[in-house]
Amino acid sequence: MSTDFQQARVALGIRLRELRGRTSGRALAAQLGWTQSKVSKLETGRQTATPEDLRAWAEATGHPEAGEELLSRLQGLESRSRSWRRQLAAGHRPVQDTLTTEYERASVLYAWEGSMVVGPLQTADYARAIFESYSELHQSPRDTEAAVRARMERQRLLHDGRQAYHVVMWEAALYSRICRPGALAAQLDRLAGTIGLDTVHLGIVPFAARVPIPPGPGFWILDDRLVLVEDWHAELWLDDRDSLGVYQRVWERLAGAAVYGDAAHRLIARARAALDLA
Template sequence: MRDIARARQAIAARLKGLRLDAKLTGRQLAARYGWQPSKVSKIESGKQTPSEDDIRAWCDAVGRPNEESDLIASLRAVDTLYGEWRRQLRLGTKVKQQSWLAAETNTTNFRVFEPCVIPGLLQTSEYARERLTQSVAFYGTPDDIDEGVSVRLRRQDVLYSNSRTFHFIILEAALKLGMATPDVMLGQLDRLMAAAAMPRVRLGIIPMQARLPYTPLNGFWILDRRVVLVETYSAELTLTLSEEVGQHEHMFDLYTSVAEYGRAARMLIASAIDGLTGVAGDPSPG
């Protein structure tokens, strides 16, 4: 998210600098186009994103038409950070999963942190169906869940590549939250137990009682050291600035320091399985 905020602030700062260089007040600029005076201050503070027409008018007012194309290109780059997500949603879950497949095919080192869900590369088909069904219902996207699940499972082929390494960290809560029916969760936990034994997979689980080094605001995927993918409710962020990648690497290391691995991690999974064993398959009371 900070990539987007920073890009918007950079545009705002350039526009403000152009106005000051032209020795125009905000009121003078607003009056020229019949804008509310507050519009100029909101744009310059980054609280309002200018339109392309706003930028054209601004550059004309300050006598710097040569700045127009570069500023519009910057604006479109910001829009792209959100636009690709919206485009993929409109096309359904299959296209979204295919974009992840393409990114993962070009990755050799995976570092994944998920606070509430089992990472897609470790999901069973039933658990994946629950996740994609929720997505379709929430966003109102085309119902191509069967195709989406199929591609998500195909993504897991990378787990068997000798040239790749995987480090997953999840909170213990992801094992116990009601993200699926008990029967589905049992199957998913069994799959997770098997994944923990895979030769190139390192699975860390942060116990409920662990003192967290930082608030787990969202999950993130670090692909090699080139990009971080972060999903929010309204967008998927692709972070590529070295500072942003470094911050997520540091955060991942912090979570690594409090995660349990090996036998201790398997015991946490086994405990979650034990908690579900008496529930799965039971009829509703009454």
């Protein structure tokens, strides 16, 4: 969990404590039908409130006018860290639609991915395996086919000529057996076919390359306004100057260790040849 996120959650908890006033935590918990530990965790920043929690808190403490303020604080907090539990409450399709909106606003997109092929370059079968694995992990509604269609529809942005994609991947992503061998072979063929596209500049960091910084989690930089970082529990949306600067420097260092063109094509071909398709 990011320090900024936790600080914002603690600040929200302090505000909740102010609104509670002289009412005891035990009495408030009883009034709301909650456990006392939930009240304590919300006030100390150890648990993230839901919008329903905040509305109920404002009403129960006699400050209904504070409801919008609390929701605004929560929105600001979640603009940085968006839990997968909440994002996937209705399945993967709404998440894909939100990403499409952000991608459409961008002119230049930079990506780093160390574990799998990035979404805009995925085949349908490969994307299907990804969505199914994450649905199982997060125990979210399975709308796999709708999510796959949304991801495939977004790939039109690769060909309309309005955007430039600068994608850097670790060689490990070429070998991740997250789908059946035949589907991975087709994915590698698709990836090789993107080399030479006017809108895609693909680099691959070889296993043997000296990297100036340890490869970390995958992320996207959209123009110079937004960074999207995926973690297991949440997706970070970062738009402050300091965070943007850090991720831009990370991307530049990893991109400097990558190979491109024919050299990248050879790495993909080597991974393709290593597949046992018998």
